[in-house]
């Protein structure tokens with residue numbers, strides 16, 4: 001039972017989403033009668049070793065990771081090239097590049113099986129809305145929702161990584177002792193990364209402490225801990241990747257709302273575009289900004305802050321009151337929601 005055999009048995013139902021910008025397609029289907037979500041993402045190009053990005057600081061950051069695979073790079077790897085048209089100094093055409101499952105795969109394939117309704121809805125195309133989440137909305141709607149989302153079933157993959165040795169061979173860094181559990185964390189490649197191209201480097205740091213469900217639980221007492229965590233991430237990761245990525249080239253952030261309510265930090269190469277927003281919803285909060293804000297948010301930290309972010313209509317919270325709140329907020333602000341209800345503002 002591996003990915004290939006599952007994909008072979010995948011019975012297609014419909015396209016959930018297809019995004020030409022991110023080059024990701026998600027399909028809904030079933031395997032052995034249970035729902036499955038199959039996602040494919042075209043991998044990024046691999047460049048020749050000699051292609052280096054000029055750097056202002058005199059530092060030359062290679063955009064290239066595996067130096068031995070020149071034959072697969074864009075340019076050397078072109079096996080077919082056909083011009084479509086040209087006009088003046090402009091030429092365009094199509095090409096085929098040399099592919100290889102180890103060195104230059106075509107796509108990264110992800111499968112969720114069996115997929116819950118949460119998974120399916122998360123990948124499904126949906127209309128999005130900007131919402132202001134007040135502390136009251138958090139207490140009344142989000143807290144019960146988080147409780148519902150923290151089932152051991154849904155958190156299984158996290159606990160597998162923390163305690164059961166799952167993905168062990170891929171772990172980049174781990175710091176853990178029974179005595180000092182609250183400081184422990186593990187860094188490993190995120191499911192979103194193809195693991196090959198450093199340009200699209202995507203790691204996730206998962207902490208051992210389980211008292212922080214989300215950004216909302218962060219207060220001033222966590223500030224020093226976060227400063228330490230940030231420093232470690234930015235020291236360890238460039239080192240681990242042989243400085244093919246530098247500390248100031250890492251976007252270190254958390255999501256709100258996250259998909260999983262156990263504190264974790266995303267670590268992404270800044271060259272990776274629009275990352276975290278692929279599925280439209282949510283908010284990306286840089287760890288640096290969080291640390292800064294905790295210095296002045298007051299004793300309750302993020303608990304007392306109103307957070308504005310984007311939410312999709314498929315999100316449970318939309319159905320659990322956020323929809324009505326958005327309407328109320330617009331009315332309260334005197335903002336018309338349709339031309340007929342004009343505010344006389346011309």
Ligand code: M7G
Pocket residue numbers: 157167188189190191192204254255257258259260261264266276282
């Ligand atoms: P999030 O901010 O809660 O959700 O981050 P979102 O980014 O999906 O909105 C959870 C992160 O964990 C995401 O970046 C996922 O890609 C990643 N992730 C999820 N699962 C189930 C796994 C897994 O099993 N292994 C690894 N390595 N990463 C995962």
